[in-house]
Amino acid sequence: MSDLQLRHVGTPPAAQRVLVIGAHPDDPEFFCAGAIARWIAAGTIVHYVVVTSGDKGIPEDWTDPRPFVTVRENEQLAAAEELGVQGVTFLRLPDGEVFDTLDLRAQLTGEIRRFRPDIVLTHDPLTRLYRQHPDHRAVGAAALAAAFPASRLATFFPEQREAGLEPHTVRVALLFGTDRPDTFIDIAPVFERKLAALRRHTSQASAFPGGLETRVRMRAREAGAPAGLELAEAFLWVDLE
Secondary structure, eight states, X not given: OTTOXXXXXXXXXXXXXXXXEESSTTHHHHHHHHHXXXXXXXXXXXXXXXXXXXXXOOOTTOOOOSOHHHHHHHXXXXXXXXXXXXXXXXXXXXXXXXXXXXXXXXXXXXXXXXXXXXXXXXXOTTOOOSSOOHHHHHHHHHHHHHHTTGGGOTTSSHHHHHTTXXXXXXXXXXXXXXXXXXXXXXXXXXXXXXXXXXXXXXXXXXXXXXXXXXXXXXXXXXXXXXXXXXXXXXXXXXXXX
16 A cells, blocks of 8 residues: 555544445444544534345344344344434335435435435445445435535435425535545544444444454554554545535
8 A cells, every 4th residue: 555645644534413324224333433432532422324124134043033223223223322322313225125205315415415414424335356246336426415415406306495494515425445545543542432322232342253252353454554643543534515
């Protein structure tokens, strides 16, 4: 990464309101719980939109009689509460069957207009990391289209304005899961908070071979290395103004 261009390193960029748009329960915590914890500690209001409820991620040895969607949503709510997130909106699209459709763009535009964030965090839809859940690409593409230009122009989804949702301009998008990071948030001071939030997703423990802490710590070290940080979360910064 000798050609790496650093855009921002250290604390999260200043924001009053941050909206995280993820494809599945646990995506917000896995990709950006450290940044979220630091924002909230600084007084930023954070809200989640989770597009699916992870209904296909059932462990092979699962015996809990509760509907799995209920389990995943309750885990996500517990993880968000652990971090101090304001709230979670579930769109409940089928897991593994998400596409960048006009309807999804409309739903996400409505959520942006409702919450009115300064910064939107979502998946990088153009990452060249080929081992990538297709829902991540679809959600990232739809979220970016909603953030720019749809949410700012009244001519997009005018029925929303009639329902009281005024156009809104998002200042910045930060894309996680990217292979071209230029923004690095130091999460060493809040790393235990990130682990605590991820542990709330108990049904997904088997998704971390070698143990959750080992994998998450290794990923954070790899993310921080290009910026000289011990533990970090990495993003691609996209100006939208």
